[in-house]
Every structure is written in structure tokens, then in C-alpha cells.
Amino acid sequence: MTRSKLNYDQIAAQYNQRYPDSQNWERGQALLALARQVKAQTILEVGSGTGFWLNLLDQTGAKLFGLDYSMGMIRHAKGQPAPLSLTHGLGTRLPYLSSAFDLVYCVDAIHHFGDHRAFIAEAFRLLKPGGALAIIGHDPHEGGSNWYIYDYFDHVYDTDLKRYPAGSSVLQWMEQEGFHKIDSKAAEHIRNIHVGEAVLTDPFLKHNATSQLALLNEADYRAGLERIHQALTEAKEKNERIVFSSEIDVRMILGFKP
């Protein structure tokens, strides 16, 4: 398999389609509760993307900072109503003073940072005593998720197993870096069901909507789509309907700086 290079600049314009207004995001509520628990005055999101979660945290009154590797995502984050201090950079080398933040977090981003432990070490350095690190996302190493994309597109699941750190490793690294009161809890269960041909309208099925599919080359992406079409045709012939599930367990791993 030849992997495409993931370029979030190309995804940036469509990225917020994944956040319809109507939804009450439990991940966001968990972040808000944590920000209030640590009485956050300064908050940093690493891999902040279009600034969706930072904007939600504006109601805490904290100063909001975001760092991202994609200039395209940063440009979109500048359009958020909340005032955000945005920096272009890498999640493994955070250009901020030590002990500057009450809350450092990432959402759906740690698997992009390459050296996951270096990010955790940097987060520890940046936190004030009593401050919290929250790492939010799904863990393909755990059960609890059932995503049809993994079934129809070759290599995607195996690539995710390589890209995502196992939750158990993250917990261990946090302990080794000096965090205490470390915990992993359910933050949200995403559940989207598409029945039959409705799957073809799933925005996450577009080649550039998620890193999972964006990393596939054109041939592997087309082969997966073809498999879906084939399954739909066969089901139609048998007068059956296929249920395409996107069920994803989102966890929050958190720890505090003593």
C-alpha cells in the first residue's frame, strides 16, 4: 500500500461539517466541567484544528490558546467568535513558558503527533501545579467501537492500530512523566446509523473528511467504495437492507500535575 500524505490544509474548509449545531457534545461538556474543576484561567488545545472546542470553552472566561500544524486549520480557527491566540507548531515541541496553563488538552489529535510521549512530557512542563491534562479520542486498541469504514476499506484499521497509542500506554507514560490522579473515563459514545443507500450520503465517507480515508491512495479508496456499492447491490437482489454502523467510544484520559 502507498499511503497518501495527510494534508489538513485541504480538509480545513469542510472540516466543521462534522459539528452540526444541533448536537450537545458530551466531550465538550466533559472539557467544560474539567476547566471549571481546575478553575482554569489559561487553556491550551494542542492540535486545535478549526478551534471548535476552544470556542466552546470561551464561556469559562479563560484565555484560550491553540496550536496546530496546519495553517489552513489555523486560518479557519481565526473565524471563531471567541478570541483565540493561535500558534503554528508541532505537538511535540510546544513554544510556551513552563507552568503557564491550568488546562492542556487535545481532541482527536494525539495520533498525529508521532512521538506521543514527548507531547505528554511537554504538557507536564506547561501545566501549573494542580493543572490538568486531558487526552480525548477513540482508541482502536479497545473494543467498544464498530465503524463500517474499518470493514470496507483495506488497511484502515491496521494503520489506526499503528498510529493511535493504546490507552494503557498513555496511562503509563502519564504516570512516568509525574502526573497523579490519572484516570480514563468514557467521554462520549458516537452513534450514527445509515441504512442501505443512505450510507452514500455519510459525510465521513468522503475521501478527505477523516484522516482514516485521507491517508488512503486513490486506488484503495475507490476499491473500498466499490465494495460498499457491491454490498448494496447484493443486498438489493436479496431484498435486504444493510445497516452501516458508526459507533465509536470516545474516552478522556486525564491526569493532574501535583
Ligand SMILES: C[S@@+](CC[C@H](N)C(=O)[O-])C[C@H]1O[C@@H](n2cnc3c(N)ncnc32)[C@H](O)[C@@H]1O
Ligand atoms: C482530527 S483534527 C482535530 C482538530 C480538533 N482538535 C477537533 O477536535 O476538531 C487533528 C488536528 O491535528 C493537527 N495536527 C496534525 N499533526 C500535528 C502535529 N504534529 N502537531 C500539532 N497538530 C497537528 C491537524 O492539523 C488537525 O488540525
